[in-house]
Amino acid sequence: MAKASIASLYAITPKHLGPGSVCPPLTAGVMRCYTNKYCPFAQRAHLVLAAKQVKHEFVLVNLKAKPEWLFEKNPRGKVPVLEHNGRILYESLVICDYLEEAYPNPPLYPSDPWARARERLLAHLWSKGSFALHKLLFANGDDEVEAAAVAELQTSLDVYEKELKQRGTTFFGGNKPGMLDYMVWPWAERFQLANQVVGDEGLLPANRFPTLMHWTAVMMRDPVVLATYLPPEEHARFYNSFEGNRLTMKSAL
């Protein structure tokens, strides 16, 4: 199992930079990703950079106390941001699509335009599921909020269960992970933590999500996934680091 996340391995900053910091000067020709070790959206970019073995560096950004220069990179003040040859892109799905086009090997999308568009649609639709997981991990022990978040999340997951079952493949990408696998994975990694919060059968009861259960297990063996992996304890420390938020675990792993 990977000991340090890829965000730490390739980081040129020893810690997440905050107010008053200076943005490190660019290294000519090197792709830079402004990121945060715990951001699932940024992890999408980490996964695609790793899958395509693009030479890159990370600048870690503190999102609780943001550096002033972040807004020059992204007026929304969010990560991930990609800077390449003096040009800037933000929004994780846009960044990952750019990487796919600029670095076509290995291809992460199917070649058929209709199938490609469908992958984009399913990646886009995942935002509902991602918000529901956020709600669950910030429920602060409120059973009602948790139950509503779980119901919402499972309704989103039904779509992916049905889709993967219909495809009859191990991954959304076929016999290896593709773009859609990597666009959804960062949240699935956090399911290990969410399962502890939910208790009982967790988020993916076997009778409702047999295909996604198998998918999460095989994704965990993918070298690209392992390179960006953070264990549930580390995710838990992050969610508990927000003032007023305390994860209440109903079961151990």
Ligand SMILES: N[C@@H](CCC(=O)N[C@@H](CS)C(=O)NCC(=O)O)C(=O)O
């Ligand atoms: N839609 C954006 C979402 C990015 C996002 O929300 N990033 C979070 C960290 S996980 C962030 O930068 N939050 C800071 C803020 O919202 O102020 C994307 O896909 O890149």
